[in-house]
Amino acid sequence: MDTHQRTISRIVEYSGIGLFTGEEVKLRFKPSPAGTGIIFVRTDIEGHPRVPANIEMLYDTRRLVTLEKNGVGVKSVEHVMAALAGIGIDNIEIEVNSSEVPAGDGSSLLFLQLLKGTGIKTLAEPKNTFYLQEEIRVSNGDASMVALPYDKGLSLSYILDFNGSFLNRQCFEIEMTENNFRAQIAPARTFGLYTVIEEYKKLGLGKGVTDDNSLILQEDGTVTKPLSMTPAELRFPNECVRHKILDMIGDLYLTNLTLHARIVATKSGHYLNTRLAEKIFECFKNKTHKQA
Numbered sequence: 145m146d147t148h149q150r151t152i153s154r155i156v157e158y159s160g161i162g163l164f165t166g167e168e169v170k171l172r173f174k175p176s177p178a179g180t181g182i183i184f185v186r187t188d189i190e191g192h193p194r195v196p197a198n199i200e201m202l203y204d205t206r207r208l209v210t211l212e213k214n215g216v217g218v219k220s221v222e223h224v225m226a227a228l229a230g231i232g233i234d235n236i237e238i239e240v241n242s243s244e245v246p247a248g249d250g251s252s253l254l255f256l257q258l259l260k261g262t263g264i265k266t267l268a269e270p271k272n273t274f275y276l277q278e279e280i281r282v283s284n285g286d287a288s289m290v291a292l293p294y295d296k297g298l299s300l301s302y303i304l305d306f307n308g309s310f311l312n313r314q315c316f317e318i319e320m321t322e323n324n325f326r327a328q329i330a331p332a333r334t335f336g337l338y339t340v341i342e343e344y345k346k347l348g349l350g351k352g353v354t355d356d357n358s359l360i361l362q363e364d365g366t367v368t369k370p371l372s373m374t375p376a377e378l379r380f381p382n383e384c385v386r387h388k389i390l391d392m393i394g395d396l397y398l399t400n401l402t403l404h405a406r407i408v409a410t411k412s413g414h415y416l417n418t419r420l421a422e423k424i425f426e427c428f429k430n431k432t433h434k435q436a
């Protein structure tokens with residue numbers, strides 16, 4: 145990966161439906177100078193409030209990642225964050241005219257293609273690179289994550305296991321490079337267990353779910369489309385575990401760091417991913433404090 149900060153070369157727009165709100169949303173990606181970071185801008189609110197995509201703005205991690213600053217929120221940021229991590233974008237302004245980022249096809253592929261399509265601009269300033277020096281563990285019930293020192297880049301592995309039901313255990317690991325992300329992770333779509341459909345109906349969520357933007361894992365291990373319940377054509381036999389790694393990449397990028405570490409995750413989700421991101425970011429801040 146490039147050692148210098150990156151942004152995009154020109155403005156690019158995309159319109160789509162928010163997975164949870166069902167609202168039509170317009171996204172506008174704009175180049176930003178070095179040192180500005182990744183900023184969401186709510187253009188539908190007076191004064192266009194800005195919400196930095198940083199772990200310190202984390203508000204909620206139930207089902208999706210919500211950031212909030214001064215009472216202004218942006219939901220479902222994780223698949224855009226993963227695309228930005230995948231191509232190493234450090235600085236960008238993302239205008240959004242609703243409370244939720246659109247779902248695209250449920251993966252990061254669309255965002256990746258859009259951003260790459262503008263051309264990537266390398267800036268003069270170096271990236272915020274962090275070599276993890278200590279072991280960090282987080283756990284919640286039978287889900288756990290460990291981050292270990294690793295000087296060759298970012299290595300990610302994930303074990304998916306629904307206690308023997310829904311599907312056989314899936315394990316996947318990857319060295320984070322732009323090519324690996326694009327070919328192996330970015331196309332993996334979001335999925336839910338069949339039980340979430342009922343839960344969403346009760347909570348009034350998932351209004352933007354279509355047969356083209358998510359997958360449902362049935363109890364017998366088959367994967368179907370969420371509405372028609374017809375068999376889904378998978379992009380990879382183990383698409384689900386790959387999507388778990390996609391989420392992990394997006395959530396860890398809330399540190400805004402180019403991280404050198406080996407991460408081993410078992411059954412983790414947004415809650416645990418972001419707790420690990422918080423701890424890594426704390427380590428980074430402590431280290432930079434000591435050096436200052």
Ligand SMILES: [Zn+2]
Pocket residue numbers: 222223334387391
């Ligand atoms: Zn996801």
